Amino acid sequence: MDAYDLFKKLSYGAKFTRRKLDSIQKSKQETSSVVNVNAVKEEVSVKPEPSISNHEDMKKSEVTELTLLGSMTTEGGILGNKSKKKKKKLDPEVKAAILEQERLTQLRKKHRITVVGKDVPEPVEAFEQLKDYGISPELIQRLHECNYAVPTPIQMQAIPLMLQGRQILACAPTGSGKTVAFLLPIIHHLKGPRRKGFRAVIVSPTRELAKQTYRECLRLADCYKLKVHIISKVATAINKFGPDSSQKFDILITTPNRLVYLLNQDPPVISLSNVEWLVVDESDKLFEAGERGFRDQLAVIYQACNADNIRRAMFSATYTPVVAKWARKNLKKLVSITIGHRNAAAELVEQELLFVGSEQGKLVAFRNLIKQGLTPPVLVFVQTKERAKELFKELIYDGINVDIIHADRTQMQRDNVVRSFREGFIWVLICTELMGRGIDFKGVNLVINYDFPPTAISYVHRIGRTGRAGRPGKAITFFTEDDKVCLRSIVHVMRDSGCDVPEYLIKLKKSNKKARKQFAERAPKRDPIFKQPNFIKSDQFETRKRQRKNWNKVEVGNGTGEPVKKKTKQSCSKDV
Numbered sequence: 001m002d003a004y005d006l007f008k009k010l011s012y013g014a015k016f017t018r019r020k021l022d023s024i025q026k027s028k029q030e031t032s033s034v035v036n037v038n039a040v041k042e043e044v045s046v047k048p049e050p051s052i053s054n055h056e057d058m059k060k061s062e063v064t065e066l067t068l069l070g071s072m073t074t075e076g077g078i079l080g081n082k083s084k085k086k087k088k089k090l091d092p093e094v095k096a097a098i099l100e101q102e103r104l105t106q107l108r109k110k111h112r113i114t115v116v117g118k119d120v121p122e123p124v125e126a127f128e129q130l131k132d133y134g135i136s137p138e139l140i141q142r143l144h145e146c147n148y149a150v151p152t153p154i155q156m157q158a159i160p161l162m163l164q165g166r167q168i169l170a171c172a173p174t175g176s177g178k179t180v181a182f183l184l185p186i187i188h189h190l191k192g193p194r195r196k197g198f199r200a201v202i203v204s205p206t207r208e209l210a211k212q213t214y215r216e217c218l219r220l221a222d223c224y225k226l227k228v229h230i231i232s233k234v235a236t237a238i239n240k241f242g243p244d245s246s247q248k249f250d251i252l253i254t255t256p257n258r259l260v261y262l263l264n265q266d267p268p269v270i271s272l273s274n275v276e277w278l279v280v281d282e283s284d285k286l287f288e289a290g291e292r293g294f295r296d297q298l299a300v301i302y303q304a305c306n307a308d309n310i311r312r313a314m315f316s317a318t319y320t321p322v323v324a325k326w327a328r329k330n331l332k333k334l335v336s337i338t339i340g341h342r343n344a345a346a347e348l349v350e351q352e353l354l355f356v357g358s359e360q361g362k363l364v365a366f367r368n369l370i371k372q373g374l375t376p377p378v379l380v381f382v383q384t385k386e387r388a389k390e391l392f393k394e395l396i397y398d399g400i401n402v403d404i405i406h407a408d409r410t411q412m413q414r415d416n417v418v419r420s421f422r423e424g425f426i427w428v429l430i431c432t433e434l435m436g437r438g439i440d441f442k443g444v445n446l447v448i449n450y451d452f453p454p455t456a457i458s459y460v461h462r463i464g465r466t467g468r469a470g471r472p473g474k475a476i477t478f479f480t481e482d483d484k485v486c487l488r489s490i491v492h493v494m495r496d497s498g499c500d501v502p503e504y505l506i507k508l509k510k511s512n513k514k515a516r517k518q519f520a521e522r523a524p525k526r527d528p529i530f531k532q533p534n535f536i537k538s539d540q541f542e543t544r545k546r547q548r549k550n551w552n553k554v555e556v557g558n559g560t561g562e563p564v565k566k567k568t569k570q571s572c573s574k575d576v
């Protein structure tokens, strides 16, 4: 027995700090070198004992092995090499289960799918695999006719889960195909018309998004002859529905305000008691409380969907703890799905921050971009409808096809603007937060955040209007001193999505929580978009002012030719 062995025996059970371990290790090395020297001298081969740290490593690897094998236990615990030799051969069934689990883990890793929940089915890599869930060949054919060749990652995992009737909370990047992910299982589930009244409800935060989902639903549900309805005017809905006439519909797509208005009539003009699936699209937005959110309305809708077999699914590109907490508490056997990193910007969007100095600097920067050559279609975000109108009045002189969309415009005007933009008649569309979420304009090349987004979440959604369905896009965000409160969080989103951000921006100090909250809730007061600069002579300025005044008299955003109507009291739209 050498000095080291003696020390080990004497110190059995004692705990050592790192420094002590190092010194023991050192002394052990010294001792073993003595042993080795002696061994060489005696020409006896001595197998070196594992060092303390090696022993620790070994322990660790065995623990890891135990964890990976899950419920399996090894006889005798951690016993080193001897026990390894004795270890029983794995039962072929257990071995197959382990290999299968490993395969699924690799598959999810490949598609950046993270799931939390029990008994989660395998992601499907081809729509044809959905036949195993009873999806009809016609529906699969329909998907192919819509040019959906293979499922996107969120579709791979969410569709089989919903087909099994599981409640889900899904978070997947903007433009990654969430709409099909919830429409397809619902359409399959409802099979065909039943005349039982609404059996599925999809709630969206804006009319534009509801309309878009409605169109997509019509496209897919066509082969099952399901009756899909969207509430566009509450007044007509009151006459149209009545408890009897709403029987003929199967799927309802709506904004929360409209639906709540109908539910709150005495007696209610719509019944949701047969609803089997409730989908909340842009769930984090609908869960927001206060003036801009819909939490209260959502509560009314939940209460109205009172069937025993009701199932709920929540989808968004962004995740907030409020929604997750609610879902965990209220949804039985919930499965959470996340694709990629939570709250990350879409990968195919090239992002740029541009310091423009002042409000006037924004207009100069915008005109510079036009000079350099903008490739339409372009979406320009401003913080209020007043500023949208102001910017519009400036840009109509610049010889580009520009229009605006905001909550003050009539539904018809809004529809016409959206259609004209989709068809390429409008090159630059000025919009408010109203268009920030969910809207799928194919091929938007550039998003300009003329006014800084109120939160990082809003930033992710706004710039997600480009870089959709595998196409690349670009986003430029103007900023001034007034925006420094929220700058840091957006810089971090950019950095996390791999964009080059100057070091000084990354090192920005965190602004205080109250200031951030205030910035998020109330847009900062800004100078007017156009102010007479010193270098413009006052007579020129007066001419411009007169021109702008005339535009006020004509029609703001005359892309549609429709007069602007005052909002009726009955209208349920939100002012954005």
Ligand SMILES: Nc1ncnc2c1ncn2[C@@H]1O[C@H](COP(=O)(O)OP(=O)(O)OP(=O)(O)O)[C@@H](O)[C@H]1O
Binding pocket: 147, 148, 149, 150, 151, 152, 155, 172, 173, 174, 175, 176, 177, 178, 179, 180, 316, 317, 437, 438, 439, 440, 442, 464, 468, 469
């Ligand atoms: N499997 C698919 N293959 C190809 N394109 C698809 C597929 N699924 C959906 N798309 C297309 O991808 C685009 C974006 O889909 P969708 O609007 O559902 O995105 P999203 O994830 O809901 O985005 P957002 O978070 O912005 O609302 C749409 O144009 C849609 O037609």
